[in-house]
Amino acid sequence: xxxxxxxxxxxxxxxxxxxxxxxxxxxxxxxxxxxxxxxxxxxxxxxxxxxxxxxxxxxxxxxxxxxxxxxxxxxxxxxxxxxxxxxxxxxxxxxxxxxxxxxxxxxxxxxxxxxxxxxxxxxx
Amino acid sequence: xxxxxxxxxxxxxxxxxxxxxxxxxxxxxxxxxxxxxxxxxxxxxxxxxxxxxxxxxxxxxxxxxxxxxxxxxxxxxxxxxxxxxxxxxxxxxxxxxxxxxxxxxxxxx
Numbered sequence: 001x002x003x004x005x006x007x008x009x010x011x012x013x014x015x016x017x018x019x020x021x022x023x024x025x026x027x028x029x030x031x032x033x034x035x036x037x038x039x040x041x042x043x044x045x046x047x048x049x050x051x052x053x054x055x056x057x058x059x060x061x062x063x064x065x066x067x068x069x070x071x072x073x074x075x076x077x078x079x080x081x082x083x084x085x086x087x088x089x090x091x092x093x094x095x096x097x098x099x100x101x102x103x104x105x106x107x108x109x110x111x112x113x114x115x116x117x118x119x120x121x122x123x124x
Numbered sequence: 125x126x127x128x129x130x131x132x133x134x135x136x137x138x139x140x141x142x143x144x145x146x147x148x149x150x151x152x153x154x155x156x157x158x159x160x161x162x163x164x165x166x167x168x169x170x171x172x173x174x175x176x177x178x179x180x181x182x183x184x185x186x187x188x189x190x191x192x193x194x195x196x197x198x199x200x201x202x203x204x205x206x207x208x209x210x211x212x213x214x215x216x217x218x219x220x221x222x223x224x225x226x227x228x229x230x231x232x233x
Contacts, residue, residue, distance in 0.1 A: 004169075038224075045127050046162075046170075046213050046224040061221055062125075095170065107176035109217035110160035114169040 002026040004096050004115035012090075012122050018083040022096030022115060023076075030054045030074040034099040036111060037070060037081045039092040047092075051099050052079055086122045093117040128153065128214055128225035135231040136204045144228045146197040146214030154195035158217035161190060161199045164227075165210045173212070174199060204232050 008020035022035070029035065037049040050070040052058040058070050064083070072079040083090060097111040105112070129147040136142040146153065146161075153159055161174040172181050174190035177197060187202045197216070201208050209232045214225035 045226050046215070048222040048224065051222075059220075097170075100175070106181075107158075107179055109156075109158040109222070110172060110175040110215070111162070111170070112172050112175075112181065114171075116167075116169050 002098060002113040004098065004113060006094060006096050006115045006118040008094075008118060008120070010119060010121060012086055012120060013124050014087055014122055015085055018081070018086050018090060018120055018122075020081045020094055020096075020118065020120070021078050022080070023078050024098075025077070027098075028074075029072060029077050029079065032104055034101050035072065035079045036097050036099040038095045038097055038111070038114075040095070040117075041089070041092040044092075049081065049083075049094075088122050091120065091122045093119050125152070125218055125221050125223050128216060128223055130212075130214060130225040130228045132226070133229045133231065135233055136201075137233045138204055138206065140204050141200060141202045142204060142230060143198050143200045144212055144214075144230070146199070146216075146225045148195050148197075148216055148218075148223070150195060152216040152218035152223055153192065153197050155219075156217050157192070159190065159192060159197040160215050161188075162213045162215065163210045164213065170213075201230065206232050208232060 003025045036051040050060045052070045069082040095117045096115045098113040102108045163171045177192045
Protein backbone atom coordinates (compact mmCIF):
# COMPACT_ATOMS: atom_id res chain seq x y z
CA UNK A 1 0.00 0.00 0.00
CA UNK A 2 1.40 3.37 -1.01
CA UNK A 3 1.73 5.78 1.90
CA UNK A 4 2.87 9.39 1.92
CA UNK A 5 3.84 11.50 4.92
CA UNK A 6 4.55 15.20 5.01
CA UNK A 7 7.10 16.69 7.39
CA UNK A 8 8.43 20.15 8.12
CA UNK A 9 8.05 23.18 10.38
CA UNK A 10 4.54 24.05 11.44
CA UNK A 11 5.39 27.73 11.85
CA UNK A 12 7.22 29.96 9.39
CA UNK A 13 7.89 33.69 9.69
CA UNK A 14 6.70 36.10 7.01
CA UNK A 15 9.20 36.67 4.18
CA UNK A 16 11.02 33.44 5.02
CA UNK A 17 11.09 30.15 3.10
CA UNK A 18 8.70 27.26 3.73
CA UNK A 19 10.30 23.85 3.25
CA UNK A 20 8.43 20.56 3.37
CA UNK A 21 9.39 16.97 2.63
CA UNK A 22 7.17 14.07 1.61
CA UNK A 23 8.36 10.58 2.49
CA UNK A 24 6.94 7.80 0.33
CA UNK A 25 6.64 4.18 1.44
CA UNK A 26 5.20 1.16 -0.31
CA UNK A 27 6.40 2.34 -3.70
CA UNK A 28 9.70 3.41 -5.18
CA UNK A 29 9.59 6.94 -6.59
CA UNK A 30 12.17 5.97 -9.20
CA UNK A 31 9.80 3.32 -10.58
CA UNK A 32 7.63 5.98 -12.15
CA UNK A 33 4.55 8.12 -11.56
CA UNK A 34 4.46 11.81 -10.83
CA UNK A 35 4.46 13.37 -7.37
CA UNK A 36 2.70 16.54 -6.30
CA UNK A 37 2.01 19.14 -3.65
CA UNK A 38 -1.48 20.50 -3.01
CA UNK A 39 -2.54 22.95 -0.32
CA UNK A 40 -5.75 24.07 1.36
CA UNK A 41 -5.91 27.40 3.21
CA UNK A 42 -8.29 27.36 6.19
CA UNK A 43 -11.88 27.51 4.97
CA UNK A 44 -10.83 27.60 1.31
CA UNK A 45 -10.57 25.21 -1.60
CA UNK A 46 -7.72 22.92 -2.56
CA UNK A 47 -4.99 24.43 -4.73
CA UNK A 48 -2.49 22.51 -6.85
CA UNK A 49 1.05 23.78 -6.29
CA UNK A 50 3.50 21.67 -8.30
CA UNK A 51 4.23 18.24 -9.75
CA UNK A 52 7.47 16.39 -10.46
CA UNK A 53 8.48 13.19 -12.23
CA UNK A 54 11.25 11.02 -10.83
CA UNK A 55 13.40 12.10 -13.78
CA UNK A 56 13.17 15.68 -12.54
CA UNK A 57 10.67 17.07 -15.04
CA UNK A 58 8.51 19.50 -13.10
CA UNK A 59 5.35 21.54 -13.55
CA UNK A 60 4.16 24.52 -11.54
CA UNK A 61 0.95 26.38 -10.88
CA UNK A 62 1.48 29.61 -12.86
CA UNK A 63 0.20 31.67 -9.93
CA UNK A 64 2.94 30.34 -7.63
CA UNK A 65 5.69 29.49 -10.09
CA UNK A 66 7.94 32.42 -9.25
CA UNK A 67 8.19 31.34 -5.59
CA UNK A 68 8.04 27.54 -5.75
CA UNK A 69 10.60 24.81 -6.27
CA UNK A 70 9.78 21.10 -6.23
CA UNK A 71 12.54 18.53 -6.12
CA UNK A 72 12.95 14.78 -5.78
CA UNK A 73 15.51 12.62 -3.95
CA UNK A 74 14.94 9.12 -5.27
CA UNK A 75 17.71 7.69 -3.06
CA UNK A 76 15.67 8.66 0.01
CA UNK A 77 12.32 8.02 -1.70
CA UNK A 78 11.32 11.58 -0.91
CA UNK A 79 10.29 14.72 -2.71
CA UNK A 80 10.28 18.25 -1.39
CA UNK A 81 8.70 21.67 -1.67
CA UNK A 82 10.25 25.10 -1.17
CA UNK A 83 8.09 28.22 -1.14
CA UNK A 84 9.92 31.50 -0.77
CA UNK A 85 8.84 34.91 0.54
CA UNK A 86 5.84 33.53 2.39
CA UNK A 87 2.98 35.68 3.66
CA UNK A 88 -0.08 34.97 5.78
CA UNK A 89 -1.86 33.95 2.58
CA UNK A 90 0.40 30.89 2.44
CA UNK A 91 -1.01 29.59 5.73
CA UNK A 92 -2.55 26.26 4.76
CA UNK A 93 -2.62 22.52 5.18
CA UNK A 94 -0.06 21.18 2.72
CA UNK A 95 -0.63 17.74 1.21
CA UNK A 96 1.69 15.59 -0.85
CA UNK A 97 0.11 13.19 -3.32
CA UNK A 98 0.87 10.76 -6.11
CA UNK A 99 -0.31 12.04 -9.47
CA UNK A 100 -1.50 9.74 -12.23
CA UNK A 101 -0.68 10.62 -15.83
CA UNK A 102 -1.54 7.59 -17.90
CA UNK A 103 1.13 4.89 -18.25
CA UNK A 104 0.85 2.60 -15.21
CA UNK A 105 -2.30 4.42 -14.09
CA UNK A 106 -5.79 3.22 -14.99
CA UNK A 107 -6.62 6.76 -16.06
CA UNK A 108 -5.15 10.22 -16.42
CA UNK A 109 -4.63 13.43 -14.43
CA UNK A 110 -5.76 12.64 -10.90
CA UNK A 111 -4.26 12.16 -7.44
CA UNK A 112 -4.67 8.58 -6.26
CA UNK A 113 -2.76 8.57 -2.96
CA UNK A 114 -2.48 11.43 -0.49
CA UNK A 115 -0.72 12.14 2.77
CA UNK A 116 -2.57 13.26 5.88
CA UNK A 117 -1.41 16.81 5.36
CA UNK A 118 0.57 19.17 7.57
CA UNK A 119 -0.62 22.57 8.75
CA UNK A 120 1.82 25.38 8.15
CA UNK A 121 1.12 28.74 9.76
CA UNK A 122 2.87 31.86 8.56
CA UNK A 123 3.18 34.26 11.46
CA UNK A 124 5.77 36.32 13.28
CA UNK B 125 -7.43 29.86 -13.88
CA UNK B 126 -10.45 30.16 -11.58
CA UNK B 127 -11.70 27.47 -9.25
CA UNK B 128 -14.52 25.28 -10.50
CA UNK B 129 -17.89 26.20 -9.00
CA UNK B 130 -19.64 23.84 -6.60
CA UNK B 131 -22.62 24.41 -4.30
CA UNK B 132 -21.42 25.08 -0.74
CA UNK B 133 -23.63 22.42 0.74
CA UNK B 134 -25.87 19.45 -0.04
CA UNK B 135 -27.82 17.14 2.19
CA UNK B 136 -30.02 14.10 2.24
CA UNK B 137 -31.49 11.55 4.60
CA UNK B 138 -29.93 8.12 4.93
CA UNK B 139 -30.81 6.02 1.90
CA UNK B 140 -31.56 9.03 -0.29
CA UNK B 141 -29.43 10.38 -3.13
CA UNK B 142 -27.54 13.62 -3.41
CA UNK B 143 -25.97 15.12 -6.53
CA UNK B 144 -23.17 17.68 -6.47
CA UNK B 145 -22.50 19.84 -9.51
CA UNK B 146 -19.13 21.14 -10.61
CA UNK B 147 -19.18 23.91 -13.21
CA UNK B 148 -16.09 24.92 -15.13
CA UNK B 149 -15.40 26.32 -18.55
CA UNK B 150 -14.59 25.19 -22.07
CA UNK B 151 -10.91 25.31 -21.05
CA UNK B 152 -11.17 22.69 -18.35
CA UNK B 153 -14.26 20.57 -17.59
CA UNK B 154 -15.76 21.15 -21.03
CA UNK B 155 -12.54 20.40 -22.88
CA UNK B 156 -11.21 17.29 -21.16
CA UNK B 157 -12.67 14.07 -19.78
CA UNK B 158 -10.26 14.34 -16.87
CA UNK B 159 -12.59 15.25 -14.03
CA UNK B 160 -11.96 13.63 -10.65
CA UNK B 161 -13.67 13.83 -7.28
CA UNK B 162 -12.15 13.70 -3.79
CA UNK B 163 -13.67 13.08 -0.36
CA UNK B 164 -12.17 14.92 2.60
CA UNK B 165 -12.82 13.86 6.17
CA UNK B 166 -11.21 15.90 8.99
CA UNK B 167 -8.00 14.30 10.13
CA UNK B 168 -7.89 11.83 7.24
CA UNK B 169 -6.05 11.79 3.96
CA UNK B 170 -8.15 12.95 1.01
CA UNK B 171 -9.63 10.01 -0.87
CA UNK B 172 -10.06 9.65 -4.62
CA UNK B 173 -13.68 8.74 -5.38
CA UNK B 174 -14.02 9.20 -9.15
CA UNK B 175 -11.51 9.74 -11.97
CA UNK B 176 -11.81 10.27 -15.71
CA UNK B 177 -15.37 11.61 -15.13
CA UNK B 178 -17.05 8.24 -14.50
CA UNK B 179 -14.51 5.67 -13.25
CA UNK B 180 -14.38 4.39 -9.69
CA UNK B 181 -11.12 3.27 -8.08
CA UNK B 182 -11.05 -0.15 -6.52
CA UNK B 183 -12.67 -0.07 -3.08
CA UNK B 184 -14.99 2.86 -3.72
CA UNK B 185 -18.64 1.75 -3.37
CA UNK B 186 -20.74 1.75 -6.52
CA UNK B 187 -23.08 4.15 -4.71
CA UNK B 188 -20.72 6.83 -6.02
CA UNK B 189 -21.06 7.75 -9.68
CA UNK B 190 -19.86 10.55 -11.92
CA UNK B 191 -21.07 12.18 -15.10
CA UNK B 192 -20.48 15.21 -17.28
CA UNK B 193 -22.47 17.38 -19.65
CA UNK B 194 -20.80 20.29 -21.36
CA UNK B 195 -18.93 22.41 -18.84
CA UNK B 196 -20.59 20.79 -15.82
CA UNK B 197 -19.62 17.57 -14.10
CA UNK B 198 -21.63 15.87 -11.37
CA UNK B 199 -21.09 13.44 -8.53
CA UNK B 200 -24.06 11.43 -7.33
CA UNK B 201 -24.09 9.56 -4.05
CA UNK B 202 -26.93 7.07 -3.92
CA UNK B 203 -28.16 5.33 -0.80
CA UNK B 204 -26.55 7.90 1.50
CA UNK B 205 -24.81 6.52 4.56
CA UNK B 206 -23.58 8.29 7.67
CA UNK B 207 -19.95 7.81 6.64
CA UNK B 208 -20.60 9.75 3.41
CA UNK B 209 -20.83 12.97 5.42
CA UNK B 210 -17.74 14.86 4.31
CA UNK B 211 -16.42 17.61 2.06
CA UNK B 212 -16.24 16.78 -1.63
CA UNK B 213 -14.06 18.51 -4.20
CA UNK B 214 -14.10 18.14 -7.94
CA UNK B 215 -11.05 18.79 -10.06
CA UNK B 216 -10.09 19.01 -13.69
CA UNK B 217 -7.01 19.05 -15.85
CA UNK B 218 -6.72 22.38 -17.67
CA UNK B 219 -3.80 22.15 -20.12
CA UNK B 220 -0.92 23.77 -18.24
CA UNK B 221 -2.50 23.60 -14.84
CA UNK B 222 -4.87 21.68 -12.63
CA UNK B 223 -7.92 23.23 -10.96
CA UNK B 224 -10.07 22.20 -8.02
CA UNK B 225 -13.64 23.05 -7.19
CA UNK B 226 -14.82 25.31 -4.38
CA UNK B 227 -15.95 22.29 -2.36
CA UNK B 228 -19.31 20.97 -1.16
CA UNK B 229 -20.12 19.89 2.37
CA UNK B 230 -22.43 16.90 2.29
CA UNK B 231 -24.58 16.41 5.38
CA UNK B 232 -26.46 13.22 6.10
CA UNK B 233 -29.59 14.27 7.93
